[in-house]
Amino acid sequence: MKFLRIVLVSLGLAWAGAGLAGMEEFDFTGTVDEDQFKELIAEIRCLVCQNQSLSDSDAELAHDLRQEVYDLMQQGQDNTQIIDFMVTRYGDFVLYSPPVKPSTYLLWYGPFVLLAIGILFLIKTVRQRSRQTEDGFSEQEQARLKAILGDEADGDNKA
């Protein structure tokens, strides 16, 4: 039981620690809006641990970049300017939602193209099925069937 308690307490502590990254020593009593700040650092990827945003990451670089975002906000820069600052340095990859431009068309529109191909295929299949007669054979197949059966009938007659 004692062991279980230790495990639970450590899990709880780990959980608490996970929520702490990001909100270190910033002062939001001044001109910097806390919600806007949090929104921004959640949109920017930390390049050191790539599946975490600046707000999740505890990497050294994430600390520095949070400070940078804070400072830029204090200088009165708006979201687009700050995002721009990051993109000119680290590329589109810092953004969780990449911009729509020729090099990302495949990413944005590719799934819709695949969907269109799937729908075309579906329509074609359904049309083909509806052309089939009630006994489950298409006109083509019926003609072939007739030919085969006709052949056999001939053969039978000969024998």
Add this chain to the structure above:
Amino acid sequence: MPRFVRYLAPLVAFLALAGLLYKGLSLDPRKVPSPLIDKPAPAFSLTRLKQPEATLGSTDLKGKVTLFNVWATWCVACRSEHPVLMQLAESGKVSIYGLNYKDNRADAKRWLLRYGDPYLANAFDGDGRVGIDWGVYGTPETFIVDQQGIIRHKHIGPLTQEAVRDEILPLIEKLEASSG
């Protein structure tokens, strides 16, 4: 012909997908292409590591092809790349400048005494602000800057003999030839 296509289409689709995934296996997601390639090197002016009274700035990188190496004493991989830089410096094929990134002056100077100093000079970037301007996210990083001060190449991670032989030196030769 239609029947032929019908049987072949799934095979072609499968091969295309397999090819795509196979390519993905050899790509390193940690190597993010830098948007700074073919752009002017970000302007900076910092104190020199060994002579704090003098400065080293982006203007010092102009006029010749330079190799700009971002390093720190806390960076383990920098230690493994150091002999490669030493060798490159001895060959005299390129001017090597350094950016000592988020480091401690005394530690950095001691490191250069101990392992040798391949740099013509180092800019001391204690708070890492210049590193941010250069888009540094994983030391060591190495940039090649041409005579006009334009960044032509970025190598992320430690330089290896192979990288120097196959990427760095051919590019330096090409850049030097192009200016005449």
